[in-house]
Amino acid sequence: MIKRQSKREDFLPIDRSDMERRGWEQLDFIFISGDAYVDHPSFGPAILTRLLEKHGYKVGIIPQPDWHSTRDFCRLGRPRLGFLVSAGNMDSMLNKFTASKKQRSQDAYSPGGRSGYRPNRATIVYCNRLREAYPDVPILIGGIEASLRRMAHYDYWENKVRRSILVDSMADILIYGMGERALLEIAADLNQGIAVENIQDVGGTCYRVPNMDYVYDYLPLPSFAEVEHDKQKFAEAFKLEYLEQDPIRGRRLAQQNDEWCVVANPPAKPLSEAEMDEIYDLPYARTWHPVYDRDGGIPALQEVQFSLVSHRGCFGGCHFCAIISHEGRIIQRRSHRSILREAKILTQLPGFKGYIHDVGGPTANFRRTSCDGQLERGTCRGKPCLSPVPCRNLIADHSDYIQLLRELRALPGVKKVFVRSGIRFDYLMLADDGFLEALCQYHVSGQLKIAPEHISDRVTRMMGKSPRKVYLAFNRRFKAINEKLGKKQYLVPYFMSSHPGSHLEDAVELAEFIRDMGYHPQQVQDFIPTPGTLSTCMWYTGMDPLTGEKVWCAKSYEEKHMQRALMQYWLPKNHAIVRKALRLAHREDLIGYEKKCLVRPEGNGHRRQSATAADRAEKRKTRAGKDHRQKPIHADIDTRRRGRR
Numbered sequence: 001m002i003k004r005q006s007k008r009e010d011f012l013p014i015d016r017s018d019m020e021r022r023g024w025e026q027l028d029f030i031f032i033s034g035d036a037y038v039d040h041p042s043f044g045p046a047i048l049t050r051l052l053e054k055h056g057y058k059v060g061i062i063p064q065p066d067w068h069s070t071r072d073f074c075r076l077g078r079p080r081l082g083f084l085v086s087a088g089n090m091d092s093m094l095n096k097f098t099a100s101k102k103q104r105s106q107d108a109y110s111p112g113g114r115s116g117y118r119p120n121r122a123t124i125v126y127c128n129r130l131r132e133a134y135p136d137v138p139i140l141i142g143g144i145e146a147s148l149r150r151m152a153h154y155d156y157w158e159n160k161v162r163r164s165i166l167v168d169s170m171a172d173i174l175i176y177g178m179g180e181r182a183l184l185e186i187a188a189d190l191n192q193g194i195a196v197e198n199i200q201d202v203g204g205t206c207y208r209v210p211n212m213d214y215v216y217d218y219l220p221l222p223s224f225a226e227v228e229h230d231k232q233k234f235a236e237a238f239k240l241e242y243l244e245q246d247p248i249r250g251r252r253l254a255q256q257n258d259e260w261c262v263v264a265n266p267p268a269k270p271l272s273e274a275e276m277d278e279i280y281d282l283p284y285a286r287t288w289h290p291v292y293d294r295d296g297g298i299p300a301l302q303e304v305q306f307s308l309v310s311h312r313g314c315f316g317g318c319h320f321c322a323i324i325s326h327e328g329r330i331i332q333r334r335s336h337r338s339i340l341r342e343a344k345i346l347t348q349l350p351g352f353k354g355y356i357h358d359v360g361g362p363t364a365n366f367r368r369t370s371c372d373g374q375l376e377r378g379t380c381r382g383k384p385c386l387s388p389v390p391c392r393n394l395i396a397d398h399s400d401y402i403q404l405l406r407e408l409r410a411l412p413g414v415k416k417v418f419v420r421s422g423i424r425f426d427y428l429m430l431a432d433d434g435f436l437e438a439l440c441q442y443h444v445s446g447q448l449k450i451a452p453e454h455i456s457d458r459v460t461r462m463m464g465k466s467p468r469k470v471y472l473a474f475n476r477r478f479k480a481i482n483e484k485l486g487k488k489q490y491l492v493p494y495f496m497s498s499h500p501g502s503h504l505e506d507a508v509e510l511a512e513f514i515r516d517m518g519y520h521p522q523q524v525q526d527f528i529p530t531p532g533t534l535s536t537c538m539w540y541t542g543m544d545p546l547t548g549e550k551v552w553c554a555k556s557y558e559e560k561h562m563q564r565a566l567m568q569y570w571l572p573k574n575h576a577i578v579r580k581a582l583r584l585a586h587r588e589d590l591i592g593y594e595k596k597c598l599v600r601p602e603g604n605g606h607r608r609q610s611a612t613a614a615d616r617a618e619k620r621k622t623r624a625g626k627d628h629r630q631k632p633i634h635a636d637i638d639t640r641r642r643g644r645r
Contacts, residue, residue, distance in 0.1 A: 010285040011039055012049055013060040015075055028057040029187070030079045032130070034088035034095075034122040034143075035109040035300075036292055037063040039285035042304040044143055044179075045086060050282040051180055057081075057187060063289075064110065064117045067125045070133040079137060081190045083130050084183075085171065086143030087122035089300070091530060093157045096120060099526040100557070101157060111295035121145075127169035138196040140186065141165070142175035147326050148532030150176050150206050150264060151241055151255050152224040154234070154540040156529040161228045161540075164255070164262040166206050172196045174206040177326055178312060180279060181268045203247060204268030208260045215263050219244065221255040235545035238537045242545070245325060248378030270313075270332045270375065277338035280309065286349060306346050307358035307420075308339055310404065314362040315370040315385040316424055318453075319464040320499065320527065320535035323362045329379045331369050336404055340411065347413035354414060359405060360421030365428060365435065367401040370394050382546065386427055387466045396427055398435035409442060419443040425450050425474040426466035440481050444489055448478070451494040454502065455513045462501030462538065462551060468513075493519065497563040498554040499527045500538035504585045507563040511578075511598055512590070514567065524567045526560060569598040576602065 013019045014037060019027070029052060033045045040046055049059045058080075065072035088095065088109055096104055096115065103115070110117040119125040123145050130139055149165040166174045173196065175182045182204040189199050200207050209215060219240060227234040237255065241264075244250040250266035271279070286305070288298040311333035314323045339359070346352055358364075369375065370385040371393040385391050408417045419439060428436055439448070452471040454460050460467055475491060482489045495510060514521065529536040538544055538551045554560050562581035565574035578599045582590050590598045 006285055006287050006290050008290060011037065011289050012053065013076065014063065014289065014291070016077070019060065019076065024058050026058070027060045027076055027079050028052075028081045028191075029059045029084055030076050031059065031061045031084045031086070032065060032073070032126050033061060033063045033086050034092055034118040034126075035063065035086075036111055036117070036298045037061050037289040038109075038298050038301055039287065039289070040301060040304065041280050041282070041284055041309065042307070043089060043300075045088075046284060047279055047282070048084065048142075048179065048183055050284060051184065051279060052187060054278075054282060055184060055187070057191075065126070065129075067119045067122075067129055070129050073126075073129050073133050078134055081187065082138035082140055082172075082196070083134070085123055085126050085130070085139060085141045085146075085169075087126075087145035088118065088143065091145045091148065092118055092120060092122040093155070094528065094530055097157055099528045099560075106299075108300040109298065111292045111298065113299040114295075121168075123165055123171075124169045127171050131170060138173075138190065139169075139171040140173045140175060140183070141169055141171040142179045142183075144322070144326060146174050147176040148322055148530070150174055151221065151253070151262060152227050152234075152237065152257060153531040154529065154536055155531065156536070161224070161234060163224050163257045164206070164260075166208055166262050167257045167260045172207070173199060173202075175204060176206065176264075177204045177267055177328065178271075179204065179268075180275075181271065200263070201265070202268075203265050206262055206264045208262060210259070211256065211261050212254050215252070215254045215261065218252040218254045218263065221253055223256040224258060225256070231541040231543070235537060235541045235543055235548075238534075239545040242325075242534060243381050245328065246378040246381070247328065247330070248374075248376070249381065250378070267328055270328070270330045273333060273335050276312075276332055276334045280334055280338055280342060286345075303357075306349075306352060306356055308342055308346075308356060308408075309361060310334055310339055310359050310364075310401075311361040311367055314366060315379070316363055316366070316427075317384040317386060317464045319462065319538070320453075320496070320533055321362075322530060322532050325532040327362060329370070329385065330374050331366055333367055336407060339404065340407060343408055343411055343414065347411065352413075354416065356408060356414060356417045358418055358420040359408060360419060362422070363424050363427075364419050364421035365398055365401055365423055367404070368395070368397060384464065386424065387464055388461050390426075390430060394430070396430035398428070398431055398433050402433070402435055402438055405438065405443060416445070417443055418445065420449065423448070423450055425452075426470045429470060429474055429477070436477060437481050437485070440478070440487060440489060441485055446488075447490050447492045449492045449494065450474075453494065453496045454499065454506070454510060455495075456502070456506035456509050459499060459502045459506050462544070463496075463499055463535070493521075494523075494525060495521060495567055496525045496527055497567055498560045500535055500551045500553045502554060502563060503552060504554075504559070504562060504581060505587075507566045508582065508585050508587050508590070511566040511569050512596075515569075515596070515598065520570065521567055524564050526564055566598075575599045 031045050031049050052059045060076045106113045107115040123141050127139055146165050151164050155162045182202050185202050221237045221240055222233040227237050247267040247269050253264040255262050311331055313327045313331045315329045385394055453463050453465050455468050457467045529539045539553050543550055565577045569578045
């Protein structure tokens with residue numbers, strides 16, 4: 001971790017002494033954050049507070065307050081206009097618990113990476129404490145936790161449907177998505193003396209009213225009482241919400257949540273290039289607050305401290321991803337001038353060694369809208385842009401991104417510019433513009449990470465990903481280009497286990513593919529049903545809400561364990577469960593000593609040695625000038641060695 005020289009004066013106030021040094025008696029807004037205070041444009045609280053500061057508001061931050069009393073929440077006094085509350089850059093439950101619902105031991109957004117600095121359901125807890133201390137001060141909630149829980153939603157960790165977080169927190173307004181435009185509009189209304197309960201027309205916000213008689217021009221969703229126990233109604237509500245997530249053609253939604261009706265306005269309008277530039281040109285300190293120096297800083301900064309955000313939004317449409325529900329499908333990009341200005345700042349920072357670690361966004365090679373009509377008519381309702389079949393109106397063009405990377409490479413002090421954000425290889429395959437060759441030549445160092453996620457066409461369809469043949473075609477092109485360039489570079493694919501629609505036989509198919517390609521994934525991602533995604537709706541309801549198709553889901557611990565173990569079938573600890581999975585899938589042909597087999601038989605079989613393993617051992621011994629007959633090689637040892645390689 002790079003340490004920087006920073007002073008408290010470079011940051012917004014976190015206590016009364018900071019306010020006194022600025023000569024401030026009262027703040028306009030106080031931001032309560034579940035994350036430690038890092039003043040960097042990859043952290044939402046930093047962007048929003050700096051933007052408010054630029055527009056003339058006095059803003060302070062209370063990071064990771066002690067929620068056991070109101071004391072920490074009163075540290076900066078009573079704000080003039082309101083409190084802003086966010087659980088942080090991650091949903092607090094996902095931040096604290098794994099897919100198996102075990103508590104995580106580390107938190108990258110906390111001092112020293114230690115866990116325990118935030119409560120479960122941080123947004124709700126923080127708002128309850130604020131209501132105790134300041135019952136009449138407006139509270140605005142936002143961030144990924146509030147955004148994806150804005151309507152009635154399935155909660156994996158409690159295994160039940162919960163009400164809108166706006167009702168459970170009793171906040172006044174919920175800002176969903178990337179909240180800059182909405183926050184400035186609400187701040188202006190509050191500053192003009194408009195009561196918070198009368199601010200009901202801001203795009204990208206939700207508010208509470210007693211019932212639907214108080215709402216006009218809206219699309220009603222099935223109520224919380226209906227979706228709580230009726231999975232068909234839950235899927236119906238999700239479909240309506242999912243299809244209306246567009247800032248141009250989207251409609252206002254209303255859903256009764258017990259005693260309150262939650263109203264969701266259409267998403268905020270996309271930011272223009274000039275507005276994006278304004279956000280990323282703000283005077284960030286680009287490091288953590290000095291109070292964390294004694295703890296070794298905040299680990300989450302390490303991944304982004306020398307990276308550049310070039311755009312927002314993603315039209316890839318992965319069903320397990322929350323980006324559509326949060327950032328939207330319409331790409332919003334920064335200008336080259338703004339990105340180059342920030343790159344020059346990076347070259348002057350302590351610890352910069354000439355390497356820009358990333359230039360991208362949710363998907364690196366999406367630097368333009370998927371088609372030219374989106375900014376006028378919005379995205380197509382219910383029609384994906386890219387997968388499983390590309391839209392005929394999709395424009396695949398990397399020319400602007402290629403030029404941007406070329407300009408960054410030419411900056412003084414920059415040795416190499418990496419691209420580490422996700423690359424959509426299916427989009428890349430549609431364009432013959434030289435991007436892959438430029439990527440391999442200048443922006444990859446040995447390995448390129450991509451995410452096919454699965455290899456069974458049945459599963460990739462449920463994931464909203466491209467089929468197997470597209471990945472294989474990309475693999476061939478990647479190898480051919482590297483051979484042409486004389487480079488030895490490799491693909492590092494990421495795969496997911498137990499996604500809805502993945503049967504045991506699909507997991508076996510993936511294991512065979514991994515075997516044939518010579519991959520040995522060191523990390524395996526198990527599907528986690530996070531709020532707000534299409535895949536989570538499938539997992540909970542057992543159906544695709546867009547089509548009504550029934551979807552099988554692996555839910556028991558053993559089912560999920562088998563699918564996960566098959567992706568790392570070579571590990572000795574997985575042999576028993578892999579054998580069981582293969583028998584259940586009626587694939588006993590993959591248990592044995594042949595080259596195609598995934599595992600060897602149990603019992604005394606581990607003492608035997610296959611002919612191919614013996615031949616390889618003999619050749620190694622002969623080359624080493626040793627008599628292999630004097631000391632037989634144990635078959636399991638040979639297996640472990642091959643696994644490590």
